[in-house]
Amino acid sequence: MPATMEVSPAAEAVRAQVDRILQxxxxxxxxxxxxxxxxxxxxxLAGEGDALKEYTIGIDALGKPDxxxxxxxxxxxxxxxxxxxxxxxxxxxxxxxxxxxxxxxxGGFKITxxxxxxxxxxxxxxxxxxxxxxxxREMGLVAALAVVLAAGAVAFLPRGSASDxxxxxxxxxxxxxxxxxxxxxxxxxxxxxxxxVEVPGFGSIRDSSLNDWDNIVGNKGLASVEKALDxxxxxxxxxxxxxxxxxxxxxxGQFLAPARQxxxxxxxxxxxxxxxxxxxxxxxxxxxxxxxTGDIPMDAQIVLESKGVRNLHPRAGxxxxxxxxxxxxxxxxxxxxxxxxxxxxxxxxxxxxxxSGNQIASVMASVQALTDPALARNLVAKLKGGTGxxxxxxxxxxxxxxxxxxxxxxxxxxxxxxxxxxxxxxAKK
Numbered sequence: 001m002p003a004t005m006e007v008s009p010a011a012e013a014v015r016a017q018v019d020r021i022l023q024x025x026x027x028x029x030x031x032x033x034x035x036x037x038x039x040x041x042x043x044x045l046a047g048e049g050d051a052l053k054e055y056t057i058g059i060d061a062l063g064k065p066d067x068x069x070x071x072x073x074x075x076x077x078x079x080x081x082x083x084x085x086x087x088x089x090x091x092x093x094x095x096x097x098x099x100x101x102x103x104x105x106x107g108g109f110k111i112t113x114x115x116x117x118x119x120x121x122x123x124x125x126x127x128x129x130x131x132x133x134x135x136x137r138e139m140g141l142v143a144a145l146a147v148v149l150a151a152g153a154v155a156f157l158p159r160g161s162a163s164d165x166x167x168x169x170x171x172x173x174x175x176x177x178x179x180x181x182x183x184x185x186x187x188x189x190x191x192x193x194x195x196x197v198e199v200p201g202f203g204s205i206r207d208s209s210l211n212d213w214d215n216i217v218g219n220k221g222l223a224s225v226e227k228a229l230d231x232x233x234x235x236x237x238x239x240x241x242x243x244x245x246x247x248x249x250x251x252x253g254q255f256l257a258p259a260r261q262x263x264x265x266x267x268x269x270x271x272x273x274x275x276x277x278x279x280x281x282x283x284x285x286x287x288x289x290x291x292x293t294g295d296i297p298m299d300a301q302i303v304l305e306s307k308g309v310r311n312l313h314p315r316a317g318x319x320x321x322x323x324x325x326x327x328x329x330x331x332x333x334x335x336x337x338x339x340x341x342x343x344x345x346x347x348x349x350x351x352x353x354x355x356s357g358n359q360i361a362s363v364m365a366s367v368q369a370l371t372d373p374a375l376a377r378n379l380v381a382k383l384k385g386g387t388g389x390x391x392x393x394x395x396x397x398x399x400x401x402x403x404x405x406x407x408x409x410x411x412x413x414x415x416x417x418x419x420x421x422x423x424x425x426x427a428k429k
Contacts, residue, residue: 010100011045014113017100026089033083036061040083040111041102049110057109074401074409078333080109082403165259172376175390179342179351180280181259188275189256189265190292191249192285193238197222202229204237211288238269244363244405245285248355251364252282255371268292277347283354285363293354298343301416302395304356309337309397311414318414322397324359333408336362338398340369340379344420351393361402365410369398375410382412393418 018041021027022034039061043052054076058064062075070076084104091101101114165181166174181187195211196204205225210216213236226232241249249265256263266275268283268290275281276292283290287304303310308323327334338357345351355366369375384390395416401409 010113010115013100014041014045014102017098017102017113020098021087021090021095021102024090024094026086026093030082030086032062032079033086036079036083037087037111040104040109044111044113052109054109076109078401078403078408080104081406081408085404085406168258170373170376172380173371173373175380176370176376177256177259179392180282180353181256183280183350185345185348185350186262186264186279187256187260187282188271188279189249189252189263189282189284190268190271190290191241191265192245192283192287192289193241193267193269194286194289196237196240198235198237199225199229200231202231204240206240208288211291238267241267241285241289242360242363244357244360245289248284248363248367251367251371252284276352277345280345280350281352283352283356284367285356286358287356293356296343296346296352298341299418300341300395301418302339302341302397302414304337304339304358306358309339311397315414322399322413324362326359327402327404334359334361334402334405336365336400336402338362338366338400339395340366340398341395343393343418357398357400359400359402360405361407362398362400364405365400365402365407366398368407369410369412379412383415383417391417393420 018038022037027034027037036057039057040049040052043049054070055068057080058068058070058073058076059066062079064073064075084106087102087104091098095101097116099116101116103112103114104110105112166178169177194206194208195213195216196206197216198204205222207219207221210219210222216222216236253263253265268285271281271292273292276296283293287293301312303312308321311318311320311322314320322337324337325335336357336359338355341352341354341356343352343354353370355363355370357363357366369379379396380390383394383396395418397413397415399409399411399413400407
């Protein structure tokens, strides 16, 4: 674990490190983030890190007017989240060997300065700086998902055993996960694997409008590619998934492994109907990569479409459609949406959980909503409404504000309770 430096003797070295980061590729294109980093670093070097406030940062570092109200405008939190991610990007790439590590821990605005020590060989370890933690997480993610995509499935083994599988969960996490992990059924995390087309000698290509191999044959656009390259596209490929799904699958594996001995992560194209019928299944990712979800019996009231979320039967005050609005050029926050559905298992006692989103941030946010204790508390409160009773089966829409595909704000605009047969019932108030 890196050792915390004494700031005053190392101030010159820290400032040199800040200058390197300011000129790096991750920061070079964003004047806002460069100014924010320089401001926060100087404040922390001066010993004022603990006193940093959102309002002051907005005025002094981001040029907001005196009327700026952090309660109404989240610009400081959003840019801070972007800066945190850019620091992680820098230390994964250009700064991988730098002697000083700058980190911006979640929950505040104080930058920490640490002397790099030889890295531990353990991929998952006790908390360190977020940049080091994210690097190890990605190393594990690459290794785990390489196994999934190459072999089709990977099992996460528990770090310990307990008679109560949800013993370490908060009350809200128990309510969200109890039906899936408190039974003898195997738990399968099914990751979306959209259809690609192999181009011999060149690699694979994907047309997002084509998700069935029957529609590939004779497609004019792909036929023109074949002609231009003078090749034939011989076979479908399901060897890839998008980064939000990959990250979500890895985080779910880490979250669930201590509670279950037989958590299996499997590609959607290899998941059979007998497995869906006999197991508890978590479907993760864009629907285009999970063809089975369209055939599972359920009376969906909230539906993920290609450009957002459709509320099929809006009630008073509810929107009919929540449109995705991705950020532009990395300088503005993006808005995307997800749908979380928990429905009855197809055979016997248990449940199926669907975490659906079209964007990187929305898929990641759906996982965070079900694994982060604070977000889970908000989610359960929304589902219980004024009755105080947690529905066994439900659908809930998720709003996700993001910066550089990193979720920074998650909320739940509306939900539906489903009966044991999967039919909808009145929303909780």
